[in-house]
Amino acid sequence: MRLRQITRMTAAPHVLRIFISPDRTLVIAGPGDITRETTDAIVNAANSSLMGGGGVDGAIHRAGGPAILEACIAIVDRQGRLAAGKAVATPAGRLLAKHVIHTVGPVWSGGERSEPGTLASCHTESIRVADELQLQTVAFPAISTGVYGYPVDLAANVAIASAADALAQAAHLREVRFVLFDRYSLEHFLNAAKTYAVNKSLRMDSCHAS
Numbered sequence: 628m629r630l631r632q633i634t635r636m637t638a639a640p641h642v643l644r645i646f647i648s649p650d651r652t653l654v655i656a657g658p659g660d661i662t663r664e665t666t667d668a669i670v671n672a673a674n675s676s677l678m679g680g681g682g683v684d685g686a687i688h689r690a691g692g693p694a695i696l697e698a699c700i701a702i703v704d705r706q707g708r709l710a711a712g713k714a715v716a717t718p719a720g721r722l723l724a725k726h727v728i729h730t731v732g733p734v735w736s737g738g739e740r741s742e743p744g745t746l747a748s749c750h751t752e753s754i755r756v757a758d759e760l761q762l763q764t765v766a767f768p769a770i771s772t773g774v775y776g777y778p779v780d781l782a783a784n785v786a787i788a789s790a791a792d793a794l795a796q797a798a799h800l801r802e803v804r805f806v807l808f809d810r811y812s813l814e815h816f817l818n819a820a821k822t823y824a825v826n827k828s829l830r831m832d833s834c835h836a837s
């Protein structure tokens with residue numbers, strides 16, 4: 628973790644764009660902090676209680692303030708805990724984004740408990756919720772790859788493929804952005820996205836910001 632933090636602070640920001648269709652783009656960006664994103668929505672790697680936690684969940688609740696937790700409490704009162712692979716939206720409080728879409732990733736236990744399907748569902752469901760809200764842009768962190776222990780290389784392939792497929796089918800959404808917190812996760816998401824683009828014969832471009 629220490630090495631991951633050091634590389635995050637020293638690495639130059641990197642952006643890769645994959646053109647899914649003339650008006651739909653998948654973006655891989657990092658190292659970066661998703662709480663600073665200006666997309667219409669950001670996705671939170673929550674737990675089923677929706678009561679906040681550490682990692683990106685803690686960062687989003689801290690940056691957004693109490694309005695997010697109040698909305699989460701109302702959702703749990705109304706419909707109970709959020710199952711893994713599902714997604715719900717709340718307002719984003721003080722964040723630059725207008726909405727937070729909370730999803731619950733799978734806890735990695737070796738890959739024999741439908742973890743890839745659940746992780747894919749996190750992306751598909753979050754994009755469905757964003758599209759229902761008629762949003763144009765949404766940003767994802769690397770769901771399940773922290774506390775929940777999903778190996779980043781495996782998670783990246785599932786995340787990219789499921790998000791790209793869902794984006795291609797969305798009615799309103801125009802951009803899905805992955806914001807990776809550290810260089811290690813960024814490299815795996817870049818590799819997964821390039822492989823996806825090559826296999827699907829999609830155009831891509833890449834740049835380093837200064």
Ligand code: APR
Nearest residue numbers: 660661672674680681682683684768771772773774775808
């Ligand atoms: N911006 C972008 N990514 C971030 C940020 C941030 N500000 N902070 C952390 N991350 C990254 C982590 O480095 C990791 O790559 O998000 C990824 C997901 O890690 P976790 O936040 O631990 O999420 P997850 O593995 O899905 O575990 C969820 O952790 O915080 C609790 O309540 C949460 O119980 C739930 C569990």
